[in-house]
Amino acid sequence: MPQITYREALNQALAEEMERDESVFLMGEEVAEYDGAYKVSKGLLDRFGDRRVVDSPISELGFAGLGVGAAMTGLRPVIEFMTFNFSILALDQVINSAAKLYYMSGGQFSIPMVFRGPTGAALQLSAQHSQACETWYVHSPGIKLVTPGTPADAKGLLKAAIRDDDPVAFMEGELLYNLKGEVPDPDDGDFVIPLGVADVKREGSHVSIITHGKMVHVALQAANQLAKDGVEAEVVDLRSLRPLDVEAILRSVHKTNRAVYLEEGWPYAGIGAQIVATIQEEAFDYLDAPVLRVTQADVPMPYAKNLEKLAKPDAKRVVAACNRVLYRD
């Protein structure tokens, strides 16, 4: 299987879906002439022209709404946010329009569109450019949320998201774009991963580390460290948070009886809160310890290198949390 980067995988997915369906177009800041702020859309302007690969003004609310309006007529917009940090400006259109139109029109207007871009922190970008935006999106019924952590997942899930008839927020990782991984060759057929199917990235029987997105790699690091100590951690990558593969979570918890949720975002009403609630409601009797969460510190992201490091979740903290639920500390 060819090794390509996460960035190339996304680019392939976009190109293949645009080739496949004339109603798909890409719009956002710097996506066309500049080839994308993170070069995800490299070459697409040359290939598809400026009707289908469109540079927008810096108007997140406006072009998000434009995408929703176009989707109401049956087009399939892919709206790129340079980062999801900037999409906070667009949340009115995401939540009040995209997520609600199908319901409040009594099922008349589906919104087949994708909002995509990186979420979470990179390095020393400080408070306004380093936040995990998952919770703000996943909170609202009517929208789907996908968080691929590997090149293969990025490709297969983006293709599924573009084909989906509902609005999908597709959150990438700024620090993942250069990550290489095996992705099936396009010549070997259409590679699509359905939404709502978690992937066990590492099997284990002592404790479940459940996570999503970029944190998959932190979870794997932690699992490797635990393994040196004789602890076999299972890493469950949810891949999408709506739909949520509850069965996969429960399966893992039934097996290990202990779980830690790892996420990049804040703990307060975060993704982990939902997962913990789900586990205690549906697998309480299987638990041998309270479910713990490893998250960003409950503060805006600081700039100073040492403070930033303290604020971010890391493998060391995951190992500590696993040891606590194993009563090994």
Added chain:
Amino acid sequence: MAETTTEQDPRLETFSREQLHDFLRQMLLFRRFEEKAEESYAIGKIGGFCHLHIGQEAVALGFIGPLRDDDYVISAYREHTQALAKGLEPGPVMAELYGRRSGVSGGKGGSMHLFDRDLRFMGGHGIVGAQTALATGMGWAIHYRGGDQVCVCFMGDAAVNQGAFHESLNMAAIWKLPVIFVVENNEYGMGTAFSRVSAVPVLEKGEGYGIPTHSVDGQDILETWRFTEELVAKVREGAGPQYVEARTYRFKGHSMSDPVSGTYRSKEEVKERTKEQDPITLLRNRLLEAELLTQDELEEMDERVRAQVDEAADFADDAPFPPEEDLYRDVYAETNEHGRLFLDGRDR
């Protein structure tokens, strides 16, 4: 009588008698519909917010009537009469206000969220100014597909202070999208006079984007209709987006739960403006004076319209409430195959 002109309006000759009667009939229908909604609200058949369009009928009719069926119309939450003007039936619109399954949005939307996909009535939106961005998307879609449709986007004057409005005008201009932004300037955003929240008049709010701006008398159906016909023809031929101020006046309170007058506008002002600027009275008097309408015809017309509205209210009254299983229906368009999409109320 509001007007005492002795000379006949020369524009009357440019419309057929049938057309003029139809203008009057439709505006009367809008008026009686809203009066019925007011009545039904008062006795609790309609809940929530209910914003009446009384006084602004010539804007709805004039800007929608000349459109083709495949043109798009989108609006804010004061949209009952615009829905009727786009061809939605009074019965299902009233049923939506009553929160019934037979309503145009299945009872899920209510007064502020009327939709009809087939008739290209695109809603019914509750966040001030948000619909301008959606309209820009519809204009984008027309442009993308190479069609010659237009999108007419209504908003109140308060919307021109929203960011979405300015972002939308800018995008519509750079891509020359076929969107006609119509600001119904009724002078008040809820209870705040426009002049108190903007340093420049409504018309100037559309300037600075390279879009032609226009101002029309929104109380004069002959003007709004003819203006729209001409403007739409230009937009179909590629003139790009347009910004129109329709000068009008809201005869009622902001919504049914708000006072018609009070701290923000005087009773005298409302009395005078409703007397002088009623679009229905203005047309009626013109037609009577020009002997294009008889008193008998007028009475018969009004009677028919009232019967139509009564029928709509009866339809709404008789329509069933949405069944309980509708609560969890239409949250997502796709049938969910994997994972849990939302907490759909099932016990787990």
